[in-house]
Amino acid sequence: MNPRCVVFLFSCCVLMFVLAISRTAARTAASAGAQHLKTRAVVLIVLDGFRWQEVFNGPEHDLMNAKHGSAQDPAQLRKDFWRDTPEAGREALLPFFWRVVAKQGQIYGNRRKGSIVQVTNGFKFSYPGYNEMSTGYANPQINSNEFGPNPTATVFEWLNNQPEFHNQVAIFGTWNTFNEIFRANQSGLLVRAGWTLPWAANLTPREQLLKKLYETSTRVEDDDVPDSFSNEDLLDFLQTHSPRALFVGYGETDDWAHAGKYDLVLQAAHEDDQRIAELWRTMQAKPEYHDQLTFIITCDHGRGSGPKLWRDHDKNVPGAENIWIAVIGPDTPARGEMSNVPRATQSQIAATIAALLGQDYRSAVARAAAPLPVLPE
Numbered sequence: 001m002n003p004r005c006v007v008f009l010f011s012c013c014v015l016m017f018v019l020a021i022s023r024t025a026a027r028t029a030a031s032a033g034a035q036h037l038k039t040r041a042v043v044l045i046v047l048d049g050f051r052w053q054e055v056f057n058g059p060e061h062d063l064m065n066a067k068h069g070s071a072q073d074p075a076q077l078r079k080d081f082w083r084d085t086p087e088a089g090r091e092a093l094l095p096f097f098w099r100v101v102a103k104q105g106q107i108y109g110n111r112r113k114g115s116i117v118q119v120t121n122g123f124k125f126s127y128p129g130y131n132e133m134s135t136g137y138a139n140p141q142i143n144s145n146e147f148g149p150n151p152t153a154t155v156f157e158w159l160n161n162q163p164e165f166h167n168q169v170a171i172f173g174t175w176n177t178f179n180e181i182f183r184a185n186q187s188g189l190l191v192r193a194g195w196t197l198p199w200a201a202n203l204t205p206r207e208q209l210l211k212k213l214y215e216t217s218t219r220v221e222d223d224d225v226p227d228s229f230s231n232e233d234l235l236d237f238l239q240t241h242s243p244r245a246l247f248v249g250y251g252e253t254d255d256w257a258h259a260g261k262y263d264l265v266l267q268a269a270h271e272d273d274q275r276i277a278e279l280w281r282t283m284q285a286k287p288e289y290h291d292q293l294t295f296i297i298t299c300d301h302g303r304g305s306g307p308k309l310w311r312d313h314d315k316n317v318p319g320a321e322n323i324w325i326a327v328i329g330p331d332t333p334a335r336g337e338m339s340n341v342p343r344a345t346q347s348q349i350a351a352t353i354a355a356l357l358g359q360d361y362r363s364a365v366a367r368a369a370a371p372l373p374v375l376p377e
Contacts, residue, residue: 037375038330039356040292043246043279044133044349047272048126048175049254049313050265050299052117052324055097056110056337058089059266060310068307069262077263081270093270096277101297101328106335106374109324113339117323119301119346124313124320126254129300129346130181134247136350136361136368149180155350155361155368157187159245165357170241172234173249176223182247192233193249195225207236224251227268231275235282242288245353248279257303260311294329294356296349325349327374331356341373348372 053060059081063069071077083089091098101107109117121128121138127145132138134154141151153161160169169189171182176194178184184191192198199211210232214225227250234248252268276297283289303310304317313320323346347369354361355371362368 037356037358038292039294041242041244041246041283041289042294042296042329042353042356043248043283044353045248045276045279045295045297046130046133046173046250047253047269047297047299048249048251049257049301049303050269051303051310052109052111052299052322053305054090054093054266054269055107055324056090056112057086058083058091058093060262062307063262063310070260071263072261073263077266081266093266094273096273096280097297097326100277100280101295101326102336104334105295105326105328105332107324107326107337108341108344108372109322110337110339111322113337115338115341115344117325117344117346118321119323121346122321123315124301124317126175126300127177127181130178130249133298133300133346133349134181136365137347145177147180149185150183153187154182155353155365156182156245156247157189158361158364159354159357159359160187160189162359165244168242168244169246170237170243171247171249172230172237173247174225174227174230174251175249178247178249192237193230194223195219197233204236210236221251221255224255227252227272227275231279234279238282238286242286244357250275253299257311262310291330294327294332296352297326297328298346298349299323300346325372327352327372329356331376332374333376344372345369 061082064077064082065071065074081089081092083092108115119129119132121132123143125145127147128138128142131142131150134156135152136155139152156169156171159165171178171189171191171193173193178193179191182189182191195214197214203211214229250272253265253272256264256268280295283293301313302320302322303313305319309317325344348371351361351368352371352374355375362370
């Protein structure tokens with residue numbers, strides 16, 4: 001054999017050996033890290049299109065009226081959510097978020113305090129945002145909410161393909177397009193999203209009632225069910241299942257904003273906050289989750305500002321790239337509202353989910369952004 005060929009083959013063998021050792025070392029390091037983590041399950045919760053302005057500043061007073069916010073009962077709206085300070089207003093709007101998550105976890109995205117969180121996909125609407133947060137990077141090909149099945153696997157599919165997490169991953173959401181984002185027909189994931197759900201042959205009386213509501217309710221949005229419907233379906237599921245990775249997508253905050261109804265945006269956000277609190281209590285009450293549960297709460301995109309652009313978001317709307325992320329769990333130090341920290345991105349969420357479960361997502365998906373700095377160093 002030609003000496004050059006021998007040298008080339010030897011070099012290839014050495015390279016393959018080094019790569020194998022590197023992968024083994026990465027898996028060993030991830031395994032060692034997992035032994036020190038308390039988190040057994042991670043839940044990613046998304047309030048579609050809910051602005052950072054309301055999260056950190058509370059309801060915008062200039063929109064709590066009929067003229068700019070189409071409020072049906074401005075007096076009652078102000079009684080419910082108008083407060084003299086941003087801190088009081090945001091707590092009235094999102095009591096669980098500010099009384100529990102802010103005290104026990106970390107919240108990123110208050111631009112006025114030097115904490116910036118942004119989408120990187122450039123489109124600033126839903127499908128690109130959900131893809132970015134769940135795959136770890138922006139895909140410029142995904143430029144429409146009607147794009148169709150996602151061409152790449154999400155971190156949830158990646159986890160589900162590992163023996164440790166197989167059949168312990170679930171997707172629940174109001175939007176029918178989640179079936180395509182999470183590749184329901186090919187990923188092997190349990191996906192329950194939109195109006196048409198797979199129902200078991202034998203249902204409890206409660207499940208029969210919920211099924212009837214799904215099938216007979218008037219559809220305000222043809223592709224998006226009420227948050228309450230999806231939430232009750234999820235709570236039923238948790239009675240008999242204990243997923244280790246869970247996605248929960250609420251949609252009404254975006255639906256009502258597009259409709260220009262600011263009062264209903266606030267009501268939907270307040271109710272979602274209560275749903276998140278109930279989900280936290282329900283899961284913490286199960287022995288397999290107690291003090292071993294991490295929630296990541298965020299939105300898929302921001303919106304514009306002012307009396308009109310608050311309703312809209314896309315690549316032409318300034319500010320719609322700005323979002324927020326909150327994390328609460330046993331492995332996340334309680335630092336509250338973050339200030340003067342490096343810019344974070346939506347693309348960091350995927351690797352964060354994996355890291356909290358002791359897994360190195362970036363070893364498999366090199367393009368994915370690094371995890372958020374929510375784990376102790």
